[in-house]
Amino acid sequence: MKFSIDLKVSSSADWLEVVMLDFDSFLKDHADCERKASAMATSLIAKYPDRELIIPEMIETAIEELEHFQQVYSIMKQRSVSLNMEMEEDLYIKQLMPLTHGGTPESRFLSRLLLGSVVECRGCERFK
Numbered sequence: 001m002k003f004s005i006d007l008k009v010s011s012s013a014d015w016l017e018v019v020m021l022d023f024d025s026f027l028k029d030h031a032d033c034e035r036k037a038s039a040m041a042t043s044l045i046a047k048y049p050d051r052e053l054i055i056p057e058m059i060e061t062a063i064e065e066l067e068h069f070q071q072v073y074s075i076m077k078q079r080s081v082s083l084n085m086e087m088e089e090d091l092y093i094k095q096l097m098p099l100t101h102g103g104t105p106e107s108r109f110l111s112r113l114l115l116g117s118v119v120e121c122r123g124c125e126r127f128k
């Protein structure tokens with residue numbers, strides 16, 4: 001079962017203008033985001049193999065995000081855009097990560113799931 005989070009603040013309209021100014025860079029960054037999302041779902045399975053309730057969802061998510069990567073990569077190839085050699089750190093994720101540290105193992109587990117959901121919801125909001 002999938003749930004969604006209501007974001008408190010919408011992305012600025014300026015975001016789309018910036019994307020359109022350098023669409024190829026956006027594609028490269030977006031490809032990185034899809035690769036990271038798939039890897040995050042896979043890493044949650046690796047880190048929490050005993051959390052059987054989330055494993056089917058994480059498998060689905062990993063595959064879905066890899067398919068998104070495939071779609072973006074296909075567009076990149078049509079435009080002769082190559083992947084980044086190194087994936088840059090996302091500033092906003094870097095700022096949110098400390099919130100997932102500390103506390104009990106259960107709260108860290110839930111915080112990681114929540115962080116992944118927030119990041120995914122923001123991505124969906126921007127693509128609408």
Ligand SMILES: [Fe+2]
Nearest residue numbers: 034037065068
């Ligand atoms: Fe995605």
